[in-house]
Amino acid sequence: MAVAVAGLSPVAAAWAKDPAGTVSTPVTTAHGAGTTSLGSGPVIAVDHRQRPVVATTSGPRLALLRYTKKGRLDKTFSGDGIARLKVKKNLAVSDIAFDYRGRIVVVGASNASSGERARLIVLRLTKKGKPDKGFGRRGVVTVDHASGTAVTIEPSGRLVVSGRSTMPSAALVARLDGAGRLDPGFGDHGVARLSVYGAQEGPYVGTGAGETVIDAAGRVVVELRVFRGIGQPSETGVARFTSGGALDTSFGDVGGYTSDTLGLPVTGALSRGLAARPHGGYTVSGATHGQFFLQRYDADGLPDGAPLLTDVTSGFLEGGDAMAVDAAGRVVSVGQSYPRLTVLRYASEDGLDAGFASNGVYRAKKLKGTRSAGATDVAIDARGRIWVAGVATAKGSRSDRVVITRLKQNGRPDRKWRTRGRH
Template sequence: MQSDDNDAYPVDLQLQPDGKLVVTGPQRSENTYIDFALVRYTATGALDPTFGKGGKVVTPVGSGASSDRAAALQVQRDGKLVVAGTTNNSFKPTGDDFAVVRYTAAGVLDPRFGTGGKVITPVGAGSSDDTATALQVQPDGKLIVAGYTIKSDSTGYDFAVVRYTTGGALDTSFGKGGKVVTPVGVGGSNDVANAVQVQPDGKIVLAGLAGRDVALVRYTAAGALDTGFGKGGKVVTPIGPGDSRDVAFALQVQPDGKLVVAGSTDGGTTGDDFALLRYTATGTLDPTFGKGGKVITPVGLGASSDQAAALRVQPDGKLVAAGTASQDTGTPGFYFSLVRYRADGTLDTSFGRGGKVVTPVAGGARVDALRALQVQRDGKLVVAGYVNGGTSGSDFALVRYWP
């Protein structure tokens, strides 16, 4: 999705039961405002003319010259679409707030949700910056939005999670008035939640980073820290050697209750690599996965920057991590990349070349950044991201692969 040199950056992709594909992300217009953008495609990849205007919906969320950055998308059981992200208001500089918008199946703002389909929620105290990064719909229809908020002393960030009723009101049975803020690392560390999952038992798991390490936090269904998980509900895991920067961007709950996260680790002179970790249901690293629960995979060529942004567990138990890999040899650039692993964390050599697939989407020395992944019922893999050719701006891009 791009026109008139506007920039669009897809961040999430969902499959509808009818096979249609919905993508969301922030859209920057010529006047530099940023709005929520939503695009729906048919199962064959064409824009769906029954959705919005020619398959596209662009929504300003905050008032005035606000910066509205969509971050996550979910499809409800009734076909309605929910987008979560962040908004601010240039006329009232009170910091960034969580923003949730719900649409009908046709792409119209849902008047039954919040105010005219929109809900804006300040999370931290005062004029704090609150950033929403992830969204899940509970089986009862309540909405879980996760992200982070600046610490009260402005020394870093804390994990933040908010639960809403089906109508968009804060769920006062969760945390403190519907909100939970959790410091994870030591001192003034930056604790950033990038992913959220709701377990079948109703417990809520967030994954991201604390300082320079991967971090997970699990809550009870009421928003209290789950003391049966890790240390007081928290798990912090270094991956690479020394002071490497290790971060989780994606999280999945396996049918057996184990938790798998995907992200990246700093390999030093070799650049960043894909990183996967698997934990038992109690938060300990799973010794049956990789090396002590960890798998590190270089994907690109040379001193590449490889970052897994999405993760899916296939019905056969195999894991697919998807993201972006670069190369500093040949034609330098960043490319869509997928890696498939067996259930024990070894590379699935039946997939691509030695378990890896690297795809230049637009060709040439461009920036192709993959952000989302889904597995279709027929086993095909669909990914979404953006391509940036420089002067032409950034476009939504989807690619589908055979299983």
């Protein structure tokens, strides 16, 4: 796996015109080249020094961007703040995290939309954005006939990776040791699977695993994403595996539930997040029919009340794409209410937080020269600040910018996070 450093193109960057609290960065396919459309991501994590690292794909390469605390690209990272890694063709990234040593872990898939040819990819990089040769094969672990969605890192350094298997069709949870080897003590040679519809599923239609939570007993609770085909409503749910990777039949209905099997009043739901509730149980977030939604589950995996549905505008292109929970247990859901990047915070599990932004909702200003923007990921740092990663698309072209917005705890843009002038 080769690494190439990419610089920023001088084309219409105009970062000084970004609104307070927001930094936008055009990503180039090669040093000195023009901007391009982003293939996946961006996803974001914040390190112990409060520096955000963002992963996205641009053309045939994975791009990693690291910023300073004040919003400039960090030139101590790969020379100019952007590292590019040529890993696999058609790579799509879906999650990023730091391990206990500050190394960067990125999860995604190559050929994710190609059914049986899909390959789950896990990369581990050094703090400087270079492949970690002590992990897998030159920093890369692959699982054939699968795609990756999320990663959770245990205090011991083991990685729990979730996604979807295409052969057989099923939700997939894999556990890797610190060297990137599949853990033989988990599931079937390191991999656990769950298929909601069994033999009815195929390589393109079936059950997938989203975000995961590891409880105090080492059990893995996973968000389920069930796709039943074109024209059919998707489903959302939760399941739990034991610490050894067996389906925990004491949880929910023989291990899990979906919105369809329960008859919940949420149809066509696209779930995009899972978090533990402060007093036990779990919350799933996402989008359904042009609304943000939250669904609560108790500690036994049973639905706890009706779904909470939120309309920000009257538009249909609206919903959550990622979520996080702050130290006070408040849920932050990010996504889009077209054409603007949108953040919601819930004061409790019963409604929006009136003390956050404008009655619980932050809608970003449009960036100059763009036609739309949406949030793709969110992280909350040790100070309670909210970091939102997203994509802004330029008017009249397919060129995209990575957008990073930092909000204070009260939901107002953090004016200390702003680039003044070019890098």
